Amino acid sequence: IIAHLAEDHPDVFQHKLHGSDQLFHAGLGFVRRFLHNQLNWSFRQATKAAQKVPIDYKEQCYALALRCAWLIWTTWIPSACVVNSNQMQLQLQFGGFTYAERGAKQVSVIGKEEKRACTVMTGLSMSGVLLPFQSVWQGVQDVCMPYSNRPINSIMEEALAAGHLFSLSQGTYWLTHPTMHAYVNNILAPYF
Template sequence: LDWSERHATHAAQKIPENWEELCEHLFFRLAYTIRKEDIPSTLYINSDQTQVVYAQGCQLTWAKTGAKQISTVGNDKKRAFTIMVSISNDGTMLPLQAIYQGYSKGSCPSQSAPNYENCISAGFQFEYLNTKTYWSTHMTMHSLIDNIIAPYFEQKKQELGLPQMQKTIWQIDVWSMHRSEEFWSWMKIHHPTIGLHYVPGGCT
């Protein structure tokens, strides 16, 4: 049959050719903001979302030798959810936000699940999207900021004896939703002390 064992293929994001220049510009923007606003390490947070797959599909299959596109069972239709991970520059891990596909609380972990109460006590947020996807939306981003990011900043300001108008830094990727006018406007109105800085595309 002229078949051979092959790895599944997928589209890969390429690192920009000028990635060093882009990262250097990010570094100088951050350095300027930290110096100008006198921002301590604990008030600088980086967040990113990652896909968590319930059961990893096999990455190997038999296919025609020389074929360019290879599909495997469980590779195209994943069963997964999104975790938003946030950590401050001083190494403090913030509570996780888990985002699930579905239309009710039944899409989220059951209250009887092992360690559910421990997660809630630690401040974890379990949310369903009321859609067929599990990626972050404006709604879940608002929830992340209102329930995790902003409360952390306010607590640390109190601990450090800083004024409530003390500026902070929140670094996220350049996903289109993060850079949308809707998101910018909402942030300026509800969280004016949180400054947004973006990791250059393809450099996360």
């Protein structure tokens, strides 16, 4: 919602709220009211448990932070040269839950049994530079990727111009050795 408002009506963020000096912002409350009142949607609670974290995760994170700080300090590594990269799954179909009209008894979901996802590889330098993303899609042909990996849409054209990388992987949508090479060669190395 915020992205659409910023793109189509950026002036809305300069309007003051009724009887206040505060400027309008599309906060969580606004979004909830908009979905509820304008679209007649309600959010359904997920039923699947999240991934478990180790019991001593705080201690492990603290020890890692100390090791990194010591290494950076003793070897004089510039902050721009420390990049944290992470891959995360992006699900395009959230199983059996979707937005629907409140009170609906039958809610249809296309591809309920199908699992469609990609992996997004992100990178952020310690100096605050957000690197372009890489998304990995399972398949062997470009038609498996958004817009067939061609800039035929302004969104895709903008993403490619910003340096975002769209990659294919035959057996899985997770990063593999070849897709990791593509990330390093096309995103990480040019940053340095």
